[in-house]
Amino acid sequence: MKAFGEYIGREIKIENTAWDGLIPALQTGTADLVISSMTIRPDRAEQVDFSDPYANALLAVLVNKNTDASSIEDLNREGMKLAVKAGSTGHLYAESNLQNAELMALPDESACVIEVAQGRADGFIYDQLTIYRNWQKNLDTTEAIFIPFQEPEKWGIAVQKGNSELLEQVNAFLKEFREEGGYDKLAETYLSEEKKAFDELGFQWFFDFADDTDGEDE
DSSP: OHHHHHHHTOOOOOOOOOGGGHHHHHHHTSOSEEOSSOBOOHHHHTTEEEOSOOEEEOEEEEEETTSSOSSTGGGSSTTOEEEEETTSHHHHHHHHHOTTSEEEEESSHHHHHHHHHTTSSSEEEEEHHHHHHHHHHTTTTEEEEEOOSOOOEEEOOEEETTOHHHHHHHHHHHHHHHHTTHHHHHHHHHOHHHHHHHHHHTOOOTTOOTTSTTSSOO
16 A cells, blocks of 8 residues: 555555444445455445456465364354454355354454463464464464365455546556556565465465456556
C-alpha cells in the first residue's frame, strides 16, 4: 500500500479495523481500500469491487500439541473445539466440512492463536502463511496440519462498488509492481524463511501466479 501511495502520489493512512467492519468501511466511504487477507468471493463481489489477485492462499490448521489430531479429518468429530476468525474463509470451510466439531467464532486471528496455544481450543483454521508463522512462534505448544488437495484462494484489494477510477489505478499498479520485481523484494525482506519452508513443503508460493490460465503473471 505504501508503494501504491507513491505510485499515485498520495499519502496512505493505514487503519487497523476489525474484520466485520472492513466492507462497511468501504460502503460508507470511511476507507478507500481494503487489503487484509480478503479472498475474492462472489458473495463479497456483490458488495465491493476487487482488484486483480495479488496473492494466493490455502488453508491450514494450527493445533494444540496435546490434541489427538494429525489430519483435517481428525478434527471433524464431536468433542473437538475449533477457533475460527468470524467471517473468514476458514470459518466458511469449517461450517461446510467440519460440522461435527464445535466452532468458536472470534474477531481476529491473534485471539484464535491464543485459544489454541493455551489449550482452550483444539485447532484454528486459517491461511497457510499465517498458520506457519504462528506455529513457529509457538513451537512448544502447537503443531501445524496442512490440508491437501486444495485450489489456492485468490486475495484481492477491495474498493467501493463502482469506483472504477481507483480500481483501474490499483490494477495498473499491481501489474507494474509485479513486472518490476516488487513482490520478490517483499518476499526477500519479510518472508524469506516462509518462502524457503513453502518450497520445501511443495506449496504454491504466496505471490506465485505462474499457473494462471493465461500463462502470464497477473
